[in-house]
Amino acid sequence: MSRLALLPAALLALMLAGCGTPSQPLPMAVAPADALQIRSWVPDALRAQVAVAAVRGGEETGRWWGSRVSAVALQQALEESLYAVGMRPMSPEPPARFELQAELLQLDQPLVPALGVTVGTAVRYTLVDKTSGKTVYQRRIANTDEASLGEAVLSPSERLRIANERALRANINLLLRDLVTLTP
DSSP, rough: OOOOHHHHHHHHHHHHHOOOOOOOOHHHHHHHHHHHHHHTTTGGGGTTTEEOOOOEEOOOOOOOSSOOHHHHHHHHHHHHHHHHHTOOOOOSSOSSSSEEEEEEEEEOOSSOOOSEEEEEEEEEEEEEEEETTOEEEEEEEEEEEEEEEEGTTTHHHHHHHHHHHHHHHHHHHHHHHTTTTTOO
């Protein structure tokens, strides 16, 4: 078979690999088992006292450019995670003492998803005491995670979405484990 005959099949595979599936907030949120463990270590000063500011960065998923993570999805994942560990208040009144700011700085993805997909993320987190205006915590957390061929055999874009969600779940998990060590 000539190389020219394989060209249409290769182009079709590249087009299908590029179709995007947006990352979802719930798979990015901290896992229930981790939340239960972290919840017992939350300092009293942070219990129901952390609100999430509008997340910056992120990108909406386009039809042709693979799975992306929107700022809204990341914000929902952060809010759900903080709620699960007992740091986010149940209602907006009374207002929370602390505000968590997050900016998605980096989402490193392969140009064409292969058999196994590895995604790298970097998020800058800042925790501000709203009463004094002081920064209590600031850190850029970077990590990677992956999805294998067996998790989405026919869809490279689904593997990319899974890897995105896992990388951000691990990133949020690292944030929460940092926050419980604070003494604000």
